[in-house]
Amino acid sequence: MLGTDLEIVLHKATGEQRREKPDQDNLGFGQFFSDHMFVMHWNREKGWHDARLQPYQDFSVDPAAMVFHYGQAIFEGLKAYRGKDDQIYLFRPRENLERLNQSALRMCMPRVPVDRTLQALKALVYLDRDWVPDNEGATLYLRPTMIATEPALGLRPSEEYLFFVINSPVGAYYSEGFNPVKIYVEDTYVRAVPGGVGEAKTAGNYAASVKALTEAQRKGYSQVLWLDAVERKYIEEVGTSNIFFVINGELITPPLGGTILPGITRDSVLQLGRDWGMQVSERPITIDEVVAASEDGTLQEVFGSGTAAVISPIGELRYRDRSIVINNGETGELSRRFFEELQAIQYGHREDPHGWRVRVG
Ligand SMILES: *Cc1c(COP(=O)(O)O)cnc(C)c1O
Secondary structure, three states: OOOOOOOEEEOOOOHHHOOOOOOOOOOOOOOOOOOEEEEEEEEOOOEEEEEEEEEOOOOOOOOOEHHHHHOOEEEOOEEEEEOOOOOEEEEOHHHHHHHHHHHHHHOOOOOOOHHHHHHHHHHHHHHOHHHOOOOOOOEEEEEEEEEEOOEOOOOOOOOEEEEEEEEEEEOOOOOOOOOOEEEEEEOOOOOOOOOOOOOOOEHHHHHOOHHHHHHHHHOOOOEEEEEOOOOOOEEEEEOOEEEEEEEOOEEEEOOOOOOOOOOHHHHHHHHHHHHOOOEEEEOOOEHHHHHHHHHOOOEEEEEEEEOOOEEEEEEEEEEOOEEEEOHHHOOOHHHHHHHHHHHHHHOOOOOOOOOOEEEEO
């Protein structure tokens, strides 16, 4: 079960199995994939087995595989950064694997052996080190994923799983500047309910969210801010990011109560805020409190936190017929400070007092 003795076989891509490198200036997000992938299989009898670093390739999966029917699928997202010293770093990767295992527990899926899987992640990134972009802000995004592969239509946990990791070179999120986004406060659809699967990074949560997202985008907003499903009043998170408010000097984010994703960037922002001597609160916050703070002039900044964008400043919240403009629609000082500090740690340009950075190779 611990799998520390799991053997990992290496099949290096041959010349013709190597993939064409995309234009570094037009990477976008998740459109290109690197030369190699990591794959391992699980069944009841053998546990995790047949672990391989191999050329990126198609899977052959039975059409009755349970993932296609009942959606047992979980994933993670983390990045590899190339520093000015040409070293490659991962940011808190162990946390991603531990969170994957929390998602696995919720979805009745097997846990991965954290140490061994971390070794595989590092070996994979090292193998594909030429795919880690070197322009400022660009990274290699890693997508660990687990799916249920047993061919069976009776509803129960699958007894066979596939775990894989693919890598995608992605562009700088803020290639056009660190500019605030406009967010739609969603009060029709909900993302997660108490007792549900909101705190798991499981595929169905994202499938369930795209209708609200497309409707918000049609109205000119880039993401939705989710309210709680019971009272439609407490703020939860924004799109696939956690959310922070700065009100009268207090840094506020909603508590982890089972319906929001425990973001690793969220945790890092909280830690930095405490390091900087700020008043930091994980507490329930309602949309009405935000409206009131906007009206009395104490709402200073709002930003999202997540691996993809690190920090995304929010310049406007649309709630029913009301438009809440934050900091004149400009990026706030603290949003910028968190962004710069986190990026500098991720790229190895600054000291790393909490040991968040993991060198590859
Ligand atoms: C992944 C994710 C986050 C952010 O988590 P990070 O670990 O900071 O990348 C926040 N909310 C949702 C819904 C997510 O899927």
